[in-house]
Amino acid sequence: MNIRxxxxxxxxxxxFLVSNGTQALFIDPGGDPAPVLEDLRKAGLTLKHIIITHLHCDHIxxxxxxxxxxxxxxxxxxEDEFLMGTEVGGGGLMGLPMVDNFEYEPLNPGVLKLLDQPVEVLPTPGHTPGSVSLYFKDQGAVFVGDLLFKRSIGRTDFPGGSTPTLMDxxxxxxxxxxxxxxxxxxxxxxxxxxxxHLHNPFFQE
Structure with a gap:
């Protein structure tokens, strides 16, 4: 499996463009996808799914x-659908552009088979109520959206956010x-x- x-x-x-053989998926398209489309074309990849970790405007x-x-x-x-009616989901926050409308299918927690690989959709609320993380066990990779950063955590002051929930x-x-x-x-x-686990200051006792 390749990750770009x-x-x-x-x-x-x-x-993130995740590919296996000639199939690919994309996680969190936060802007103009022109470079992604060019890479799909060059590599001869077929995009099978577009997956959103949470419905904040900068991820969609x-x-x-x-x-x-x-x-x-x-x-x-x-569970994040309500955010599309707010500035942080539908756009307009701090002068950011509006989000173009798109349809989506429900992504529910559990194990899916994507790119011929098992992928566990983990419910990881806190940054938003519907935030999910995508765990590719066989590849040792997890895509967490804005739940966790290197030495930091996602903000929780937007609608539906909760610091205790995020920490849990x-x-x-x-x-x-x-x-x-x-x-x-x-x-x-x-x-x-x-x-x-060892060094993130938000989790040190």
Whole structure:
């Protein structure tokens, strides 16, 4: 499996092109997907799914364009649907652009088979009520959206956010994964479960 990251959109949100053979999926299209489409073309990849970790505008700005260009369905947790009626979900916050409308299919917690691989959709609320993390056990990778960053955590002052809930999500869903698991966050560099467990200042007693 191959993972390529892109910093897209007005907040340079990390999006991830994950491929296996000739099939691919994209996680969190935060802006103009032109470079993603070019790489799909060059590599001869077929985009099968577009997956959203949470419905904040900076993670979905490119969703409409990417699904239109590829025909790949968008998957998102409907628990975050209410955010689309707010500035932080639908756009307009701090002068940010509005989000183009797109349809999505429900993404529910549990194990899915994507790219011929088992993928566990972990419920990890706190940053938003419907935030999910995508755990590729066989590849030792977890995509956490804005739940956890290298040496930091996601903000919880937006609608539906909760610091205690976020902390519990990290402890119960992420820190219980193997320590060598690579953590791919929505902003900033990648890290590992073990490194954050030991060194993230928000979790030191």
């Amino acid at each position: 990251s892109y910093a897209l959109g007005p907040l340079m949100t990390n999006g 700005y490119g969703a409409a364009a990417l699904t239109k260009a590829t025909g790949a369905p968008v998957l998102a947790n409907p 999500s990290v402890r119960e869903r992420i820190f219980t994964l193997p320590p060598e698991t690579v953590v791919y966050s929505g902003h900033g560099p990648e890290t590992t479960v073990g490194d954050e």
